[in-house]
Amino acid sequence: MRVLLVEDDTILGAAVRDQVRADGHSVDWVTRLDDAGDHLASVPYDLILLDLMLPDGRGIPFLRRLRAKGDVTPVIILTALDQVSDRIEGLNAGADDYMVKPFDLSELSARLNAVARRYSGNPNPLIEIGDLAIDLAARRITRAGRSVPLTAREWALFEAFVQRPGQLMSKAQLEERLYAFGDEVESNTIEVHVSRLRKKLGHGVIETVRGIGYRLGTDR
Numbered sequence: 001m002r003v004l005l006v007e008d009d010t011i012l013g014a015a016v017r018d019q020v021r022a023d024g025h026s027v028d029w030v031t032r033l034d035d036a037g038d039h040l041a042s043v044p045y046d047l048i049l050l051d052l053m054l055p056d057g058r059g060i061p062f063l064r065r066l067r068a069k070g071d072v073t074p075v076i077i078l079t080a081l082d083q084v085s086d087r088i089e090g091l092n093a094g095a096d097d098y099m100v101k102p103f104d105l106s107e108l109s110a111r112l113n114a115v116a117r118r119y120s121g122n123p124n125p126l127i128e129i130g131d132l133a134i135d136l137a138a139r140r141i142t143r144a145g146r147s148v149p150l151t152a153r154e155w156a157l158f159e160a161f162v163q164r165p166g167q168l169m170s171k172a173q174l175e176e177r178l179y180a181f182g183d184e185v186e187s188n189t190i191e192v193h194v195s196r197l198r199k200k201l202g203h204g205v206i207e208t209v210r211g212i213g214y215r216l217g218t219d220r
Contacts, residue, residue: 001046001116001156002177005029006036007078008054012101016049016078019105020112023139024152024159026180032056040066043176045073047116052079052090060093067094074115078103113137116163127162129216132201134162141201148200153178157193161206161216170213190214 003020007013008031017027028043030036033054039045052059063075076097077090090098096115099108117125117136125137131144139155141148150158160169160177171190179185186192194206194214204217 001025001112001159002043002180003027003047003049003112004036004039004043004045005049006033006054006059007031007049007051009051012078015105016108019109020049022152023109023112024156025112026156026178026183028180033059033062036062039181040071040073043181046119046177047112048073048075049112050075050077050095052077052081052086060089063090063093063095074119076108076111076115078108110137129162129205130202132205136162143201150197150200154193154197154200157190158197158201158205161214165216168209168213168215174214 003025005013005016005020005027007016007029010031013029013031017029020027028039028045030039031054033056036048036050040048050059050063059077059079063077066073066075074096075094076099077095078099078101079086079090080101082100087098096118097111099111113125113136125135127134127136133142133145135141136159141150141158156178157174160174174190175185178189194208197206207215207217209215
């Protein structure tokens with residue numbers, strides 16, 4: 001996924017960014033709401049991690065404005081505000097989850113992935129595709145009963161196809177999911193990762209539609 005992190009605490013922000021990257025997602029990190037708005041206007045994000053107390057305003061009105069515009073991007077609030085009334089306000093404003101600081105980074109990963117599964121239309125983390133058994137929560141794949149290790153980038157790319165079965169995705173769309181602003185992307189990066197996935201998971205796992213893009217193989 002491509003994640004937008006809105007957090008002005010530099011220590012916590014760096015820790016969250018590194019955790020989400022370690023899970024194979026790309027992260028754009030901003031410390032102000034106006035910068036968050038600019039990013040959302042130019043890039044389709046899969047999830048937003050939103051602090052509530054930013055230098056240029058509060059996160060709740062920002063979230064309400066997003067929802068009022070019809071933006072349905074999943075939002076997880078990360079905040080030190082721990083009163084029940086704060087949680088109710090955040091969830092009623094349109095947040096999908098609410099985490100109080102300090103929190104465990106592994107729990108953040110689990111909640112992030114759970115929210116993403118719900119929005120993909122399949123909250124079940126266990127998926128079978130042909131001879132592949134996929135555990136999205138554990139980030140584990142077996143092929144014909146044998147474990148298949150994937151790198152973080154390979155997993156992120158394969159997850160993009162699994163979450164959108166049958167949907168064609170262009171090279172540019174896949175690059176947007178895998179890389180944040182400022183990341184260097186080689187011209188053949190997607191082709192290389194697709195080739196590696198095919199070697200590990202079977203040639204038919206990803207189908208190429210020449211001149212258009214890729215999708216989960218129709219013969220799986």
